[in-house]
Amino acid sequence: MLEVRDLTVAFGGVKPLDGVTFRLDDAVCGLVGPNGAGKTTFFNCVSGFVRPSAGLIVADGTELLALTPHLRARWGLRRTFQQEQVIQALDAYDNVRVAADEFGASGHDVRDALAFVGLERVHRSGAALSMLERRLVEIARTVVGGPRVIMLDEPGAGLAEAETERLVALIREIPARYDAQVVLVDHDMELVASVCSTTAVLDFGRLIALGPTSEMLRDDTVRRAYLGTEEVLA
Amino acid sequence: MTTLTVAVRRRSAWRPAAGVLGVVALLVIVGFVVPAVFSVFWVRSFTTSAIYAIACAGVGLLYGRLGLVSLGQIALVGVGGWITLRLGYGTGLPYPILLLLAGAGTCVIGVMVGIPSLRLSGLNLAIVTLMFAGAFAIVFNATGFPNGGGGFLGRATGSVQRLALERPTLGRGDGGYFRYVLMVAALMFGLLALHVRSRPGRQWAAIRQSEAGALASGVDTTRSKLWALAVVSFTTGVAGGLLAANAGVLDPGNFGASESIVLFAVVLIGGAFSLLGGVLGGLLSQAFPSLLDEIGVNGNLILLVFGVGLVHAVSTAPQGIAGQLQGLAALVRRRVGALEDG
Numbered sequence: 001m002l003e004v005r006d007l008t009v010a011f012g013g014v015k016p017l018d019g020v021t022f023r024l025d026d027a028v029c030g031l032v033g034p035n036g037a038g039k040t041t042f043f044n045c046v047s048g049f050v051r052p053s054a055g056l057i058v059a060d061g062t063e064l065l066a067l068t069p070h071l072r073a074r075w076g077l078r079r080t081f082q083q084e085q086v087i088q089a090l091d092a093y094d095n096v097r098v099a100a101d102e103f104g105a106s107g108h109d110v111r112d113a114l115a116f117v118g119l120e121r122v123h124r125s126g127a128a129l130s131m132l133e134r135r136l137v138e139i140a141r142t143v144v145g146g147p148r149v150i151m152l153d154e155p156g157a158g159l160a161e162a163e164t165e166r167l168v169a170l171i172r173e174i175p176a177r178y179d180a181q182v183v184l185v186d187h188d189m190e191l192v193a194s195v196c197s198t199t200a201v202l203d204f205g206r207l208i209a210l211g212p213t214s215e216m217l218r219d220d221t222v223r224r225a226y227l228g229t230e231e232v233l234a
Numbered sequence: 235m236t237t238l239t240v241a242v243r244r245r246s247a248w249r250p251a252a253g254v255l256g257v258v259a260l261l262v263i264v265g266f267v268v269p270a271v272f273s274v275f276w277v278r279s280f281t282t283s284a285i286y287a288i289a290c291a292g293v294g295l296l297y298g299r300l301g302l303v304s305l306g307q308i309a310l311v312g313v314g315g316w317i318t319l320r321l322g323y324g325t326g327l328p329y330p331i332l333l334l335l336a337g338a339g340t341c342v343i344g345v346m347v348g349i350p351s352l353r354l355s356g357l358n359l360a361i362v363t364l365m366f367a368g369a370f371a372i373v374f375n376a377t378g379f380p381n382g383g384g385g386f387l388g389r390a391t392g393s394v395q396r397l398a399l400e401r402p403t404l405g406r407g408d409g410g411y412f413r414y415v416l417m418v419a420a421l422m423f424g425l426l427a428l429h430v431r432s433r434p435g436r437q438w439a440a441i442r443q444s445e446a447g448a449l450a451s452g453v454d455t456t457r458s459k460l461w462a463l464a465v466v467s468f469t470t471g472v473a474g475g476l477l478a479a480n481a482g483v484l485d486p487g488n489f490g491a492s493e494s495i496v497l498f499a500v501v502l503i504g505g506a507f508s509l510l511g512g513v514l515g516g517l518l519s520q521a522f523p524s525l526l527d528e529i530g531v532n533g534n535l536i537l538l539v540f541g542v543g544l545v546h547a548v549s550t551a552p553q554g555i556a557g558q559l560q561g562l563a564a565l566v567r568r569r570v571g572a573l574e575d576g
Contacts, residue, residue: 099452
């Protein structure tokens with residue numbers, strides 16, 4: 001359960017997030033919105049990389065604002081980034097081990113996570129991995145050692161269709177297997193529609209809609225936010 | 235053993251052990267062959283090369299593993315030397331204890347400087363550490379190194395007899411001291427290699443890749459960087475202690491801020507991504523000038539050579555000479571393998 005109350009981020013006069021309040025209860029939730037809507041700022045804020053000027057972040061009943069980014073990760077708030085962050089100098093196994101060391105997980109947990117994401121030949125260096133394999137390593141890194149909330153920032157970026165399908169199957173499995181909630185940001189609406197039961201829609205730093213994903217995709221406000229108003233289109 | 239550029243693959247257990255044995259055998263051979271074959275001039279030159287190799291390995295670790303540019307390492311060598319000389323005259327402790335204390339004291343100073351400067355990175359960190367080197371150069375020049383006198387500074391003036399620090403019992407002669415230095419250098423390289431290959435090394439690799447990514451993996455990046463600085467300051471301080479006992483005295487002229495820049499240059503040329511690069515850096519900074527001396531070339535030319543080498547390293551060989559050697563070794567292995575296969 002991830003909840004934010006009145007979350008506001010201000011960079012000078014610009015407010016990428018402006019008093020956002022919502023609660024995500026479902027096992028896999030989506031966060032969508034056009035470019036500049038504040039999705040990534042929301043992720044950065046929740047994971048501790050950006051300090052909000054106001055508001056509250058509560059996950060599983062814990063107030064997160066007091067924790068620094070690495071302590072939030074140790075607590076169980078895991079995230080990936082739009083730009084993949086695989087450590088090129090280490091092999092896939094050690095990439096996951098870096099996180100496992102910090103999260104108090106064992107070598108067995110590392111192998112378990114790598115088996116879960118289905119990565120074979122885990123002793124190849126990070127630099128030699130394909131984009132899909134890098135995304136899989138990143139997911140293995142988030143699930144190892146007791147995750148509670150996993151935030152994936154455009155995990156499907158740069159993947160072919162068949163690869164995305166594999167990713168979808170994997171993301172669906174995470175909540176049951178690791179007892180963690182997944183929050184997903186992606187531009188790929190098909191991906192969001194296929195894995196997220198609930199979706200929140202941001203636009204210009206404000207929450208404009210929240211509900212079952214299928215309804216969100218049909219919602220007029222949401223369509224306008226994405227496609228512009230009819231007058232503009234005409 | 236000396237090539238630590240890429241992650242360790244989990245090979246069978248005897249491989250690392252065999253590597254360590256190989257390095258020990260090599261050191262024994264070098265330790266006895268070099269004094270037997272070369273003149274005293276060259277043995278002394280190789281001794282200082284081994285000492286500077288320790289400092290180079292530290293610079294290389296900070297830059298190659300963490301992306302930190304420290305231009306203050308020569309000052310830390312000086313600090314280690316100062317502590318060794320002062321305690322050596324003042325206490326008469328056994329030399330190995332002096333080395334440990336020099337390392338520990340330098341570690342404290344390095345971390346104290348590091349805590350504020352680690353908030354910076356890149357060019358800013360380079361400038362701050364260079365300032366630190368400059369400040370220490372001024373202090374060394376003003377106070378001089380201890381030479382057997384009394385008081386905190388340990389300076390003998392006027393008619394008081396000046397003393398030189400004695401070498402350790404095991405290494406009285408030039409050949410013996412060469413072996414002694416080689417052994418301590420091997421231990422320091424081992425300490426660094428152990429760090430690189432275990433949890434701290436993995437954290438550093440994560441930080442070098444992306445600080446945000448490391449934080450998201452739960453790594454306390456500030457603490458991890460400070461730990462690197464502490465370890466490197468320790469080994470660099472020990473190098474200073476070895477330098478102090480080499481001649482028994484230290485000259486402030488050898489610890490100028492410009493020396494720190496030369497040290498960074500030779501590390502880039504030698505290769506910052508492997509410990510072998512540290513060895514090459516040490517040889518470049520100490521034995522190479524001796525070579526120019528021997529063949530009658532003006533010593534100042536060395537800066538020109540380093541300049542050209544630096545441009546070459548930065549533009550075409552970011553892994554340095556060590557990387558090129560390893561590339562060559564890999565090529566030979568592939569060729570040989572291909573021959574065997576068919």
